[in-house]
Amino acid sequence: MKHLTHDQLWELAAAPTPAEPHLDTCLTCLSALDDIKAAQGVLRLMPEPPVMPAAMAKRVELKLADELEARQARRWTSWWPSMPRLAFAAVAVTVLAVGAWVLAKQTRVEPPVIADRPELPIVTPVPALAPSTPKLTATVASAKRARNSTAALKSTQTLSEGSALTTEKGGALWLRLPDGSRAGLTGASEMQLAKLEAKALTLDLERGNLALVVPHRQDRVLTVRAGDLEVKDLGTQFLVSREMGRIVVAVEEGSVEVKVPGQTRTVTAGRAVSYQQGQLDELAWLPAIKPVSKPEPQAANDAPPTPEIASAPSALVEEQTDKAPPPPEVDDPAAEWNAVPPTVNSPPVIDVQTQQYPPAVVVTVTPPAWFSLSEVERRMNDLRRQVASPFTQGGSLRQMKAKEIGRMADAGDNLNAIDAANDWLRYAHDPPEEQFVRREVLFQKMRCLRRLGRLPEADLVRRELEALPSR
């Protein structure tokens, strides 16, 4: 006998009056039907859902709203972990964009100029005028057979910048420069006042001899130009000579800076340089011998000066005509000299007066009486002959030793300089060309003796110097 299926029994159980003959004879199917009826009865007992409580609905709504808001926030904040990468990417894109824009701007082709575009007037910038430097003048202190380009020069005549000055043979000219310096032009010389300014004085020596007595000042530069050679004073007395293509610079006191193409050399007192055909040679120079003062009483071993020594050395005093610094400033040259410390390098007498040379105080230098232009000319001629002499140009051993003595004296090595001078003089023979070198060696010895306070010995050396024939 075939039993009924479960779905058939489920349908029969749902029916109010199940009509199935099989159930009358099959207890199994009837038992199953009872179970299904019980299950369906349970299902029928299931309660109908009531109306949803409003309070619950509101609470759920609020909770959902909160959850929606939170999820909305998480939606935005979910981007936060990737924000650094996004920010970096944004910055990189921005930098690349800006760089591309800059490159595009730099390589941008200029637009074509429109033909009918009105041209703007071209304004040429006017250079600003440099502040004009006040020009100064030089004053003629004394003149003899001297003239400028128009007429003969007279004392107290003022000369402006650019003036060309010449002296005839046997003539002489002393100028008072704006800064108080004195410039002396010997006979048969020519120079030009190239620049006369407060901070720069420039003299161009065309030919002849030029003597300068210059106080050292930091606020201006005094330059003497002679061809390619340029001399800058460092506070000194010096001479410049230009003849026959040869330029000679000799330093009486202090030092100067000599500049030629390719080199610059500082020349100190007692030294000179010769420049010709691009060659600069240094040689000894015997400064003017100053009159020796009377021996000081406290020096026990000082020998009393001879009368002729005490008097002014007439041989060194320039003639009345070319005494450049007029005597009113120095009434008694001998008295002035006595006031000078007994050193050759002592500065010259300086008078301070206020002139129309703003803004600094004008320092007027009065050259010593023995610093005459005639003597300068004579000595410079001697130097020229020395430079032109085969003896000096050859550079003999005795000349080299004489130069060495001068260098030792310049360095202050007085004792060694005196010993070297004694050796040199001991073996001295007396050729005409060596007299000048002998004079230099004696001068260096006297110089060192004075420094050591051995004045009697220095006086003896001075007498020997004066005994030497002058050329």
Next chain:
Amino acid sequence: MTALLTSSHMHSDLALIEVDPLRALALQARAGESLAFTQLYERTREQAWRVLYRVVGQSPDLEDLLQEAYLQLMKALKGYRGDSKVTTFLHRVCVNVGLMHLRSKRRRPEDPTDELPEHESPESTDPERAAQVKQAALLVQQALATMSDEKAHVFTYHDLLGLKPEEISELVDAPVNTVRSRLNRARVDFTAAVTKLKGRTP
């Protein structure tokens, strides 16, 4: 041709919207509009409540289950293409939430607070009737908890919610015959479970 296709798609969409006015709200809620989801909740909350009530009975967890059902709906809307009724979509979510609750409840000890009714029911006036109803609901819940997931879903859709096999076929994404076969087996399991459970009860 493109214009005609577009026009026909528009007509079908409009027809669907007319048939199921909840579709537009579901699509707007899928796009992230909170207001649309709130309106969708207001319009469907009674249905969801009834489904959950039929599955889990009178339970203090109903409120949490309802909230959980809508939260899952919120997630499920991301995959909603608008080609099905929103109520069908909601039924599936609620049944799934209810059955999951029954299974979890079966695994944990019985909570005495489950017996606390929150609202007045018709049976509350008759204590004996109320006890029978409560017993019946408990049996159904326990029987459903013992059934497999497929059978429990089909049985719930058909015998608790009253859906037709064709509707269940759409919900479970299975042929109607499969639904029928699955329903028959589910009834066998349910009857056995109830019989077994009733034999334990005093």
